Amino acid sequence: GESVGLHLPTLSVQEGDNSIINCAYSNSASDYFIWYKQESGKGPQFIIDIRSNMDKRQGQRVTVLLNKTVKHLSLQIAATQPGDSAVYFCAEKYGKLIFGQGTELSVKP
Amino acid sequence: GAVVSQHPSWVICKSGTSVKIECRSLDFQATTMFWYRQFPKQSLMLMATSNEGSKATYEQGVEKDKFLINHASLTLSTLTVTSAHPEDSSFYICSARAGSGGPYNEQFFGPGTRLTVL
Numbered sequence: 001g002e003s004v005g006l007h008l009p010t011l012s013v014q015e016g017d018n019s020i021i022n023c024a025y026s027n028s029a030s031d032y033f034i035w036y037k038q039e040s041g042k043g044p045q046f047i048i049d050i051r052s053n054m055d056k057r058q059g060q061r062v063t064v065l066l067n068k069t070v071k072h073l074s075l076q077i078a079a080t081q082p083g084d085s086a087v088y089f090c091a092e093k094y095g096k097l098i099f100g101q102g103t104e105l106s107v108k109p
Numbered sequence: 110g111a112v113v114s115q116h117p118s119w120v121i122c123k124s125g126t127s128v129k130i131e132c133r134s135l136d137f138q139a140t141t142m143f144w145y146r147q148f149p150k151q152s153l154m155l156m157a158t159s160n161e162g163s164k165a166t167y168e169q170g171v172e173k174d175k176f177l178i179n180h181a182s183l184t185l186s187t188l189t190v191t192s193a194h195p196e197d198s199s200f201y202i203c204s205a206r207a208g209s210g211g212p213y214n215e216q217f218f219g220p221g222t223r224l225t226v227l
Contacts, residue, residue: 008150032213043113043202043218044153051213089152097143097204097216099153 008087010104019077021103023090028071030092035064035075038087038102047075047088073100082107111137113205115219122193123227130188130222132203138183139205143216144176147200159186193226200224 013019025033031052036044050057050064050073057064063076073090085107090100112135122128132142141160145153157173159165159180167173175197177189186205190197200223204216 036218041200041221041223043115043220045218046215049213049215096155096158098155099145102152 008102008104010106012106012108013080015080015082015107015109017080019075019080019084019105019107021075021077021088021105023073023075023100023103025071025073025090025092025100026098027092027094028068030094032093033064033066033073034091034093034097035062035073036089036091036099037084038089040086044089077105080105080107082109111135111205111207111217113139113203113217113219115201115203115222117222118220119223119225121225121227124194125192127189127191128193128224130190130201130203130224132186132188132205132219134184134205134207134217137205137207137217139186139207140183141206142180142186143204143206144178144186144188145202145204147202147221149200153202156188190224193224195226198224198226 034049035047038044048059048064061078065074087102087104089102114133116131144156147153156171157165157167159178161180161183165178180186200221202221203219206216208214
């Protein structure tokens with residue numbers, strides 16, 4: 001199988017602050033990108049997606065930015081809450097869905 | 110959203126035995142199912158892709174004789190870990206997709222199965 005990265009970086013933020021989680025993807029031909037949230041012992045949960053013909057998409061409290069020039073995705077979470085604590089994965093789709101490096105988000109009350 | 114279930118949620122077995130994990134799409138027909146493996150603090154790694162009624166396609170480095178996948182119906186896929194060893198201990202997650210598999214067909218993920226091999 002394929003996976004980008006074998007280590008889990010961490011991000012610690014204060015409750016109420018904004019969080020930015022970054023991801024580098026591998027294939028410039030990927031046409032669809034998804035952010036997932038994974039809580040401990042559970043499967044990935046869909047958060048937001050973006051197609052390759054867009055550079056920004058907003059959801060409820062979340063925004064995804066896509067920079068195809070440098071193959072970079074980011075997930076912005078506004079007013080981060082303790083319930084947002086989890087591991088966040090980006091995934092790119094080029095035929096199959098490939099998960100990128102996860103980031104563990106820890107929210108301090 | 111669509112619901113995917115897995116059974117069991119966790120299993121402990123002795124080294125050398127085989128373990129079967131079931132993945133079901135509860136409210137939709139899954140033309141394609143995927144099996145992922147996740148080690149602690151790591152990302153999800155795709156093991157194989159299966160289409161209903163066809164043989165599974167395994168990713169490079171995944172032993173097809175060790176990880177047997179059966180996708181006999183549009184709502185059920187099974188993963189059998191044969192002759193399990195402690196290094197097979199991991200979190201196994203299935204995913205299901207309806208439709209033709211176009212670029213924007215969403216995959217729905219199951220809750221995962223924790224396998225511990227003693």
